[in-house]
Amino acid sequence: MTHQIELSGVNKYYGAYHALRDIDLKIKKGAFVALVGPSGCGKSTLLRSLAGLESISGGDLIIAGERMNGVPPRKRDLAMVFQSYALYPHMTVEENLTYSLRIRGVKKTEARKAAEEVAATTGLSNLLHRYPRELSGGQRQRVAMSRAIIRHPKAFLFDEPLSNLDAALRVHMRKEIRSLHDRLGATSVYVTHDQIEAMTMADHVVVMRQGVIEQQGAPLELYDRPVNKFVAGFIGSPAMNFIPATVGADGKSLALDLGTPQMIALDRPVPSSSRLLVGLRPEHLRLVPDSEAQIRLPVGIVESTGSMTYITSAGQPEINVVVSERQSLRHGDTMALGFDPAHLHLFDAETEQRIEVA
Numbered sequence: 001m002t003h004q005i006e007l008s009g010v011n012k013y014y015g016a017y018h019a020l021r022d023i024d025l026k027i028k029k030g031a032f033v034a035l036v037g038p039s040g041c042g043k044s045t046l047l048r049s050l051a052g053l054e055s056i057s058g059g060d061l062i063i064a065g066e067r068m069n070g071v072p073p074r075k076r077d078l079a080m081v082f083q084s085y086a087l088y089p090h091m092t093v094e095e096n097l098t099y100s101l102r103i104r105g106v107k108k109t110e111a112r113k114a115a116e117e118v119a120a121t122t123g124l125s126n127l128l129h130r131y132p133r134e135l136s137g138g139q140r141q142r143v144a145m146s147r148a149i150i151r152h153p154k155a156f157l158f159d160e161p162l163s164n165l166d167a168a169l170r171v172h173m174r175k176e177i178r179s180l181h182d183r184l185g186a187t188s189v190y191v192t193h194d195q196i197e198a199m200t201m202a203d204h205v206v207v208m209r210q211g212v213i214e215q216q217g218a219p220l221e222l223y224d225r226p227v228n229k230f231v232a233g234f235i236g237s238p239a240m241n242f243i244p245a246t247v248g249a250d251g252k253s254l255a256l257d258l259g260t261p262q263m264i265a266l267d268r269p270v271p272s273s274s275r276l277l278v279g280l281r282p283e284h285l286r287l288v289p290d291s292e293a294q295i296r297l298p299v300g301i302v303e304s305t306g307s308m309t310y311i312t313s314a315g316q317p318e319i320n321v322v323v324s325e326r327q328s329l330r331h332g333d334t335m336a337l338g339f340d341p342a343h344l345h346l347f348d349a350e351t352e353q354r355i356e357v358a
Contacts, residue, residue: 002028002029002065003026003027003028003029003062004027004028004029004030004031004063004064004154004155004187005025005026005027005050005061005062005063005155005187005189006025006026006027006060006061006062007023007024007025007026007046007050007059007060007061007062008024008059008060008062009022009023009024009058009059009060010022010023010024010046010049010056010058010059010060010061011023011056011057011058011059012042012045012049012054012056012057012211013057018211019042019045019211020042020045020046020049020056020211021210021211021212022059022212023046023059023213024213025206025213025216027155027187027189027204028187029187030185030186030187031187031188031203031204032178032181032188032190032201032202032203032204033188033189033190033202033203033204033205033206034190034191034192034197034198034201034202034204034205034206035047035189035190035191035192035206035208036191036192036193036194036195036197036198036205036206036207036208036234037193037207037208037209037214037234038193038209038234039193040210041208041209041210041211042208042210042211042212043191043193043206043208044159044160044191045211046191046208047080047157047159047189047191048159049061050063050078050155050157050189051073051076051078051080051157052068052071052072052073052076052078053073055070056069063076063077063078063154063155064077064154076154077151077153077154078153078154078155078156078157079147079148079149079151079153079155079156079157080148080156080157080158080159081141081144081145081148081156081157081158081159081161082144082159082161083159083160083161083163083164084164085132085140085141085143085144085164086144087132087140087143087144087147088132089131089132089133090131091131091132092128092129092130092131093119093124093127093128093129093130093131093132093135093143094112094115094119094128094129096132096143096147097114097115097118097119097128097143097146097147097150098111098112098114098115098150099147100147100150100151101114101150101151114150115128115146115150116128118146118149118150119146121146121149121180121183122142122145122146122149122176122180123142124139124142124143124146127139127143137164137165137166137169138165138169138172138173141161141162141165141173142176144161145161145177145180149180149184154187155186155187155188155189156181156186156187156188156189157188157189157191158177158188158189158190158191159191160191160192160193161173161177161190162174162177162192162194162197163192163193163194170197174197174200174201177190177201178200178201190202195234195235195236195237196237198219199219199223199235200219202219203218204216204217204218205217205218205219205222205235207222207230207231207234207235209230214227214228214230214231215227215228215231219235222235223235223236225354226279226345226354227353227354228347228351228352228353228354229242229277229279229347229352230352232279232345232347232354236281238282238310238320238322239282239320240279240280240281240282240345241279241280241281241282241285241317241319241320242277242278242279242317242347243256243257243258243277243278243279243280243317243319244256244257244275244276244277244278244317244349245257245276245277245278246274246275246276247270247272247276248263251269251270251272252265252266252267252268252269252270253265253266254266254270254276254278256278256295257317258295258297258315258317258319259315259316262295262296264294264295266341266344266357267341267342268341268357269357270346270355270357271355271356271357274349275348275349275350276346276347276348276349276355277346277347277348277349277352278344278345278346279344279345279346279347280319280339280343280344280345281343282310282320282321282322283322284339284340284343285319285321285322285337285338285339286323286337286338286339287321287323287325287327287335287336287337287338288336288337288338289336290336292336292338293336293337293338294337294338294339295319295336295337295338295339296334296335296336296337297313297314297315297319297334297335297337298313298314298315298332298333298334298335299311299313299314299329299330299331299332299333299334299335300312300313300314300315300318300331301331302327302329302330302331304326304327307324308322308323308324309322309323309324309325309326309327310322311323311327311329311335313335314331314332321335321337
């Protein structure tokens with residue numbers, strides 16, 4: 001499959017500040033790629049560099065086989081959907097949709113037909129004569145997406161498009177965006193700080209920190225085999241638990257520092273290391289009878305949503321547990337926890353890199 005977008009050794013400086021560091025990324029035609037990471041990680045800078053709104057300081061940017069270094073935004077044939085929608089307030093929905101066509105000299109009747117076709121796809125057919133001020137947030141976002149779709153660009157660039165919407169509408173709109181992507185066979189690059197959006201919408205997730213790509217791959221690949229503590233803690237909700245530990249004398253057990261050392265047996269030898277971090281996801285811990293406990297912890301907070309129960313241990317480190325059953329546990333009780341050793345992740349406490357266990 002051909003690559004629609006390729007970045008090779010891309011760097012970006014703002015004066016002495018190194019915003020993007022040796023970015024290598026290949027995006028297949030028709031793929032949905034999410035750029036995710038904390039604020040200031042470089043994801044929006046990377047998206048704006050693709051769009052041509054920022055010039056890159058080094059490396060190569062290729063779109064549809066053409067080198068785009070220095071090419072102005074209007075000649076890149078990319079469509080960007082912004083967080084703020086960026087609609088023209090004095091134009092109707094139809095006029096917003098057809099604006100880019102009209103300035104390119106497309107006839108009025110053809111532009112109107114294109115707007116009606118796109119509006120039918122995005123559920124805007126009854127709103128074409130309204131103004132942006134007469135629309136809800138979700139409807140405005142549909143207009144912004146429709147304005148991008150009508151151009152049939154080489155790729156769609158989304159810059160945190162759902163962050164202005166309420167939680168329920170965000171869930172609905174992310175399904176709509178993914179459904180549109182599939183129907184159009186488009187290539188999409190989507191920036192978000194919300195890893196749930198990234199995991200549920202994208203085929204390929206790129207996790208960034210301080211201008212560097214920490215890891216990229218399929219969503220479940222990042223969830224199952226994070227390369228370091230940062231990715232492990234960023235992907236997954238609630239976040240992974242990290243517990244300081246040392247390897248037992250037999251090489252097949254770990255002493256977990258949970259206020260007092262608690263020994264757990266493993267099913268395989270562990271590479272010797274002076275200090276380890278054990279990673280356990282909250283959903284991989286389960287409540288068990290006391291006789292089967294691998295870990296015992298005092299209960300701190302119990303929160304129930306009806307379908308799920310979230311339990312936080314008292315003391316340090318704080319351990320989070322998520323179970324689907326309703327619980328009668330209360331603050332101060334002791335909970336007995338078990339887990340499948342296959343779900344345990346090991347990281348070097350110094351480098352924070354993943355330790356592979358045979």
